[in-house]
Amino acid sequence: MRWLILYLCLLAAPAHAVQPDEILADPALEARARELSKGLRCLVCRNENIDESNADLARDLRVLVRERLVAGDSDEEVISYLVDRYGEYVLLQPTASGENLILWIAGPAMLLMALGTAALYLRRRRSAPDAAPAPLSAEEKARLKEILEK
Numbered sequence: 001m002r003w004l005i006l007y008l009c010l011l012a013a014p015a016h017a018v019q020p021d022e023i024l025a026d027p028a029l030e031a032r033a034r035e036l037s038k039g040l041r042c043l044v045c046r047n048e049n050i051d052e053s054n055a056d057l058a059r060d061l062r063v064l065v066r067e068r069l070v071a072g073d074s075d076e077e078v079i080s081y082l083v084d085r086y087g088e089y090v091l092l093q094p095t096a097s098g099e100n101l102i103l104w105i106a107g108p109a110m111l112l113m114a115l116g117t118a119a120l121y122l123r124r125r126r127s128a129p130d131a132a133p134a135p136l137s138a139e140e141k142a143r144l145k146e147i148l149e150k
Helices: 002-011 027-038 056-070 075-086 099-127 138-149
Strands: none
Touching (some): 027 056, 027 075
């Protein structure tokens, strides 16, 4: 009985945001639309794909994807159309080329620079002679004695 309840709970997971009126009659085109939608970012929700988002803009993007597919566009042409219209931000996994290449390289480059700086610091610190404190001069000894006697 517990397994049945667990199974029913799993089935009650949140459904996709795709509305019945958006679904295409052709199952092959609908499958392509769903696959494309999983890689497109909702511009309102930010880290959610348009297939799962309930935002109005996500709905508009889902409809646009389906319109382009019905018009005969290939998957690449649909993605290219959306990127031209909304920028690469619409992609959940932006390409690693052009201007984005700087962003892809910046993180690892900064990490390597930080590790290099830390290694250089530790090497210099290890090789530096231990500096013993300089002995007090006669004036300093007299002043210290005066302070301690107060």
